[in-house]
Every structure is written in structure tokens, then in C-alpha cells.
Amino acid sequence: MSAMTKEETEALIQEVLEIYPEKARKDRVKHLAVNDQSLEKSNKCITSNRKSLPGVMTIRGCAYAGSKGVVWGPIKDMIHISHGPVGCGQYSRAGRRNYYVGTTGVNTFGTMNFTSDFQEKVIVFGGDKKLAKAIDEIETLFPLNKGISIQSECPIGLIGDDIEAVAKVKKKEHGKTIVPVRCEGFRGVSQSLGHHIANDAIRDWVLENRDGDESFPITPYDVSVIGDYNIGGDAWASRTLLEEMGLRVVAQWSGDGTIAEIEKTPKVKLNLIHCYRSMNYIARHMEEKYHIPWIEYNFFGPTKIAESLRRIAAHFDQSIIDGAERVIARYEAEYNAVIEKYKPRLQGKRVMLYIGGLRPRHVIGAYEDLGMEVVGTGYEFGHNDDYDRTIKEMGNATLLYDDVTGYEFEEFVKKVQPDLVGSGVKEKYIFQKMGVPFRQMHSWDYSGPYHGYDGFAIFARDMDMTINNPCWKNIKAPWKTDAASEPVKAVA
Amino acid sequence: MPSVMLRKREDGKLLFYVAKKDLEETIESLEFDSPDKWGGEVVLGDGSKYFFEILDTPPRIPITLQAKRL
Numbered sequence: 250m251s252a253m254t255k256e257e258t259e260a261l262i263q264e265v266l267e268i269y270p271e272k273a274r275k276d277r278v279k280h281l282a283v284n285d286q287s288l289e290k291s292n293k294c295i296t297s298n299r300k301s302l303p304g305v306m307t308i309r310g311c312a313y314a315g316s317k318g319v320v321w322g323p324i325k326d327m328i329h330i331s332h333g334p335v336g337c338g339q340y341s342r343a344g345r346r347n348y349y350v351g352t353t354g355v356n357t358f359g360t361m362n363f364t365s366d367f368q369e370k371v372i373v374f375g376g377d378k379k380l381a382k383a384i385d386e387i388e389t390l391f392p393l394n395k396g397i398s399i400q401s402e403c404p405i406g407l408i409g410d411d412i413e414a415v416a417k418v419k420k421k422e423h424g425k426t427i428v429p430v431r432c433e434g435f436r437g438v439s440q441s442l443g444h445h446i447a448n449d450a451i452r453d454w455v456l457e458n459r460d461g462d463e464s465f466p467i468t469p470y471d472v473s474v475i476g477d478y479n480i481g482g483d484a485w486a487s488r489t490l491l492e493e494m495g496l497r498v499v500a501q502w503s504g505d506g507t508i509a510e511i512e513k514t515p516k517v518k519l520n521l522i523h524c525y526r527s528m529n530y531i532a533r534h535m536e537e538k539y540h541i542p543w544i545e546y547n548f549f550g551p552t553k554i555a556e557s558l559r560r561i562a563a564h565f566d567q568s569i570i571d572g573a574e575r576v577i578a579r580y581e582a583e584y585n586a587v588i589e590k591y592k593p594r595l596q597g598k599r600v601m602l603y604i605g606g607l608r609p610r611h612v613i614g615a616y617e618d619l620g621m622e623v624v625g626t627g628y629e630f631g632h633n634d635d636y637d638r639t640i641k642e643m644g645n646a647t648l649l650y651d652d653v654t655g656y657e658f659e660e661f662v663k664k665v666q667p668d669l670v671g672s673g674v675k676e677k678y679i680f681q682k683m684g685v686p687f688r689q690m691h692s693w694d695y696s697g698p699y700h701g702y703d704g705f706a707i708f709a710r711d712m713d714m715t716i717n718n719p720c721w722k723n724i725k726a727p728w729k730t731d732a733a734s735e736p737v738k739a740v741a
Numbered sequence: 742m743p744s745v746m747l748r749k750r751e752d753g754k755l756l757f758y759v760a761k762k763d764l765e766e767t768i769e770s771l772e773f774d775s776p777d778k779w780g781g782e783v784v785l786g787d788g789s790k791y792f793f794e795i796l797d798t799p800p801r802i803p804i805t806l807q808a809k810r811l
Contacts, residue, residue, distance in 0.1 A: 290786075290787065292787075298763060445760075533803070536748060634765050637765070
């Protein structure tokens with residue numbers, strides 16, 4: 250199927266919406282759009298960050314998922330208590346593959362689940378005592394933790410517990426940073442508000458801990474990597490490039506990060522933002538309070554990497570600018586070999602994406618480097634500033650879908666017939682059973698890293714082995730294919 | 742009275758950002774922008790108008806200020 254025209258895409262949206270009742274259709278039509286590069290602002294064509302409709306299958310998470318799962322969870326030397334019933338923490342434990350270095354259970358706690366395990370009694374009589382006890386037990390059992398964060402689950406807000414008071418008392422008692430985070434799952438429309446709440450908690454309880462303390466030696470080349478969660482080692486693959494060009498990475502937020510790194514961040518010269526959606530809040534705050542400029546960068550695919558390295562280098566002196574060129578030149582042969590190998594196998598393949606808040610636009614460059622085309626993209630929990638940034642990246646007349654429902658996504662894929670779908674685990678088996686090659690783009694399908702030049706090689710290999718896998722030819726039952734009857738005849 | 746964060750974009754234009762509304766717009770015109778008087782009516786890229794309290798000196802950007810919607 251060749252590229253669709255604007256009219257065809259519009260007709261497709263109308264056709265898919267046909268099945269909804271009038272009221273639902275009116276709401277959903279605002280979230281679906283045909284990309285038009287001439288638009289400056291996305292609010293002319295798409296609505297985002299609105300409550301999902303009851304009755305449709307949304308793929309979104311909750312505020313707790315945004316705070317505990319995304320922002321706080323990867324900070325490895327802190328213990329994050331999932332304060333409330335046991336399920337929220339247990340069923341999301343270690344699911345995001347934020348890699349880290351350390352001895353789990355001794356000085357790092359990333360893949361462990363700590364919970365205050367609320368029972369009926371606690372809901373009735375309040376959970377503050379239980380929380381205090383949990384903190385004391387943690388101090389006894391895991392004395393090497395560097396701090397504790399209290400991640401509220403829904404009941405905390407509903408029964409009105411005062412976790413801030415407990416945190417203050419215990420902070421004094423144990424002399425460690427204890428952060429209450431009001432990220433109850435019912436807040437907001439998606440995990441996006443959880444990111445914001447988590448950023449605000451870092452701002453209020455952690456960031457200024459070392460203000461006025463000049464003991465940390467600084468250099469003019471200090472940067473921090475913000476919004477890289479080290480999925481499958483992403484942050485490491487990014488960090489090496491930055492260090493090679495002569496910068497010093499002081500902090501990683503928050504993949505493989507520590508609380509000490511976060512406290513040192515106000516001393517850096519430039520904040521580098523990878524995931525804009527989840528951490529722009531803290532970058533804006535640091536810009537205002539500490540006058541640290543921030544820039545967004547993109548380490549997916551050689552074109553965008555080179556662009557980003559040069560943009561980062563432009564904030565520093567000539568030695569870093571030369572450093573960036575040196576890094577690009579050094580890896581040139583490597584990534585050209587990757588492109589040479591995989592481009593002929595992937596050329597012209599069409600991709601549809603539906604991911605969280607950053608990758609729907611960031612990975613487009615990597616696909617284009619491999620000669621592929623992204624024909625549809627959408628955010629689970631993006632806001633309009635994300636769509637502003639997406640419009641320029643996407644081709645004209647391609648599909649944009651915000652908070653797409655299970656039904657709409659399936660229908661779009663049936664009609665557009667992409668060669669690859671990139672989305673999360675909940676979508677994976679639906680599309681694989683439909684016979685469409687699928688990559689899980691939240692956790693890199695247990696592969697990775699995909700960031701940086703090293704990651705690009707893995708990315709290209711993964712896309713090739715998914716799309717060109719011989720299994721897709723065997724999806725149809727052999728007696729239902731046209732070619733099947735031929736060899737049978739020959740035998741008879 | 743939304744809290745507005747003002748910051749300079751790379752090309753030197755002022756950006757008007759309201760976190761709660763996801764509003765990030767360029768400032769097209771500012772009524773008073775001289776060393777001894779700053780503020781007044783602002784017109785954004787999308788045509789909407791806001792009003793800042795008039796200050797005696799230009800504030801150090803980036804800064805969060807209260808603005809009134811006109």
C-alpha cells in the first residue's frame with residue numbers, strides 16, 4: 250500500500266469512528282488527526298491530556314505508576330515504599346528494566362518491592378503508625394540505604410493519612426532523607442501527573458539539600474543527563490558518548506542514579522533532557538532557581554545523535570566542539586556499516602508507533618536512518634507541547650492518535666497495513682496474532698540499549714529480525730494459503 | 742491569575758509557559774520593555790493577551806510571575 254493522501258487518512262478516521270455512539274464519537278474525533286507540517290501549534294488539530302472515556306480500552310497508567318515506576322523507582326540507593334495495599338508495588342516490580350550497578354538488597358534496591366501492605370484494619374484506623382514501623386524496620390534490615398521515599402497508593406489520599414508528618418519525624422530520628430510523595434493513583438488523567446508530582450517532590454525535599462555546600466569540586470564541563478531511565482542500559486550508552494567528547498556527567502536522572510547525584514545536580518553547567526515529558530518540570534525549576542540552562546536532545550539513530558552532540562557542544566568551548574566532531578567521526582564507519590547491512594533489508598518498510606510520552610517522536614529519526622517510514626504515531630499521555638514537537642518530525646498526511654483506544658488502534662493497523670507496529674506489551678500479542686510484526690518499544694522487548702551509536706546497531710538488528718522473521722509467512726494455516734495446494738498435488 | 746514562567750528561547754524570543762495549561766507560546770509584544778519600566782500587556786503567538794504588573798526594573802529571566810488574563 251502506497252502513502253495515503255490527506256483525504257484518505259481523514260476518511261479512515263471517520264470510518265473507524267463510525268461504530269461509536271454520537272457522544273463518544275464527538276469526544277474521540279478531537280484526539281485523532283492527520284498530520285499537517287504547515288501547522289505551528291498542535292492545538293489546532295489535536296486535543297491531548299484529557300480524561301479517557303469510560304468504556305473504551307485505554308492503555309494509560311496512573312499517577313503512582315508515573316512517580317514510583319518512572320521517576321523515583323530507578324534511584325537505586327533509596328528505598329521506595331509502595332505505601333498502601335500490596336498489589337500496586339508487587340505487580341509492577343522490576344518490570345521496567347532500569348539497569349543499575351550494585352548489590353541488590355545491600356546497597357541498591359532497584360528490583361525489590363517494599364510495601365506497607367494495607368489491610369482492612371489499617372484503612373479503618375489509619376496507616377501512619379504502620380508507615381513509621383515500616384521505616385524503622387527498613388533502617389534495621391537495610392542500614393546502607395541512603396534515603397526513603399513514600400510512594401502513596403490510592404487509599405492514602407482517600408483516608409487522609411498525614412505521611413508528611415511521619416516523614417519529618419523519621420527524618421529527624423534517622424538523619425536520612427525521607428520523601429513523602431503524594432502520587433495517589435486517582436490523581437490526574439494518566440501517569441503524566443505522577444511525573445509532575447514526583448518532580449515537585451524532588452524539588453521540595455531533595456534538590457536543595459546541598460545548597461551552600463561547596464565541597465563538591467566542579468569543572469566547566471559538568472552536565473547532567475535528565476530523563477534517561479537506563480532501560481536495558483540506555484543511559485550508559487548515552488553517557489559514554491558525552492564523556493568521550495570531554496564532558497563530565499555528574500548525575501543520571503534517574504536510571505542507575507543515586508540520591509547524591511541528584512543533590513549535586515544544581516552545581517552542573519547544563520542540563521540535558523532526554524525524556525522531556527517526565528522531567529521538563531525539574532529542568533525548568535533549576536533554570537529559574539540556579540540559572541542552569543537546559544536543552545532537549547535525542548540519541549536515537551546516527552542523524553539525530555550527530556545533531557544532538559553538535560547542539561550540546563555549542564554550549565561549551567572549542568575543545569568540546571572539537572570533541573563532538575571527533576566522536577561523530579570515530580563512530581562513522583561503525584554506524585555506516587550498520588546502515589549498509591540493514592538498510593537494504595528494511596528499506597521502505599512502514600511503521601506505526603504508539604508509545605508513552607517521548608519515543609513516539611524520538612525514534613522516528615532512527616527508523617528513517619534505516620530507510621523506514623513512520624506512518625502513524627501517538628502518545629499515551631503526551632501533552633500538547635509534545636505534539637507541537639511531533640508535527641515537524643512526521644510526514645504530511647500521516648496519522649496522529651492521542652490516547653488511542655484498543656479498538657481504534659486495531660482498526661488503524663488493519664487499514665493502514667504497516668510492516669511493523671511498535672507499542673507496549675498489552676498490544677503485543679493482539680498484533681502478533683493478527684500477523685503483524687511487533688516490537689515492544691517501552692522495554693525494547695527485553696533487548697537494548699537503543700540509545701547512542703552502540704544502541705543503534707542493536708536497534709537495527711532487532712527491527713530486522715522482527716520484520717524479516719520467517720514466522721510471519723506461517724501465520725496463515727497452510728491449507729488456507731493460495732500456494733498450499735500446489736505441492737500437495739505434486740505428491741499425489 | 743496563572744503562574745507564568747518566562748524563559749528565553751535559543752533564538753532570543755521570550756517564551757511564556759503555564760505548566761497547568763501546557764501552554765508554551767512565544768511573546769510577540771510586550772507593552773513596556775525598557776530599563777526603567779517593564780511589564781504591562783503582552784500578546785502571545787496565538788493572539789491571546791495577558792497582563793503583567795508593571796515593574797521598575799526588568800526581571801532576571803527565567804522567572805515565574807503572576808499574569809492576568811485579558
